[in-house]
Amino acid sequence: MLPLAVCSVVAIAVIIERFFFFRRLGAIPQAEAILDMIGDSRMDEAADMARKSSMPLIRVMSAGITNRYHSLKAMEAAGVNELAAMQRGLPVLDTIVTLSPLLGLLGTIIGMIDSFQIMALAGMGQPHAVTGGVAEALIATATGISVAVIALIPYNYFLARIEREIAMIEHYATRLEMALVLPDKE
Template sequence: MLPLALCSIIAVAIIIERFFFFKRIGKAAVAEEVLELVNYGCINDALTLTKKSSLPLAKVLAAGITHQLDAAKAMESAGITECSVMKRGLSVLDTIVTLSPLLGLLGTIIGMINSFQIMALVGTGQPHAVTGGVAEALIATATGITVAVIALIPYNYFVARVERETEVIEHYATRLEMALTTQSQE
């Protein structure tokens, strides 16, 4: 039960941290404003606006504006970095989802072994001694499955959110690249 308690504490900590992280990055209004500034030729103002924001999308756009000669590569590099920031902790959460039911089953097996040892010592004449051990053993399985289910739903949400944010970053990076190309031709 101790490893399951540790898994649940770690899972809750990651879930809370990622929830606030994704709540903070949910706005793409800065990107529209940056693109508008670039389209009007106010590239320095666009860069200043991206530097003020800590959003992953803004950081990718800032890389493109800063390195206009090879904006695509700069934004790709920044995008990879920002995607890894968005995925932080998700592999641990995935491991907890997979590991918790297995730890619960291990606890049940150990509990059943203890119940059979009690039965061997006391005999089958006292069923309460055996059934109490079996009930205690099954608590570990129930706890492991509960931890996994509670962590699985946020994990799937966060993975979907990373994919959605990645698509938004790609969309705006492509639009910025086109706007910078248009500006350099004019």
């Protein structure tokens, strides 16, 4: 049960940290404002606004504005860094989702072994000693499955949120690249 308690504490810590991380995302108005500034040939103002932001989308756009002549590669490199930042902690959550039921089953098996040893020593004359041990052993399985379920729902939510964020970054990076190329053709 102790490893399951550790897993649940770690899972809750990761879930809370990732919740606050994803809650602060939402840079669409800033992205639109930056694109408008570039459309109005206010590159310095757009670069300044992008540089000050801590949002992943805006940081990717900032890399494209800063490296205007190699914007695609700069945004790809920045995008890789931002993706890594968004995924931070998720492998731990994934491991807890997989490991918790197994730890629960291990606890149940150990408890069952103890129950059978009691039965071997005491004989069949004390069924309460055996059934109490079996019930106690099954608590470990229930706890392991509970920890996994509690971690699985936020884990899947965070994965879906990352996918949406990546799609938004790709959309605005493409729009920024087009906006940076258009003034050169005029």
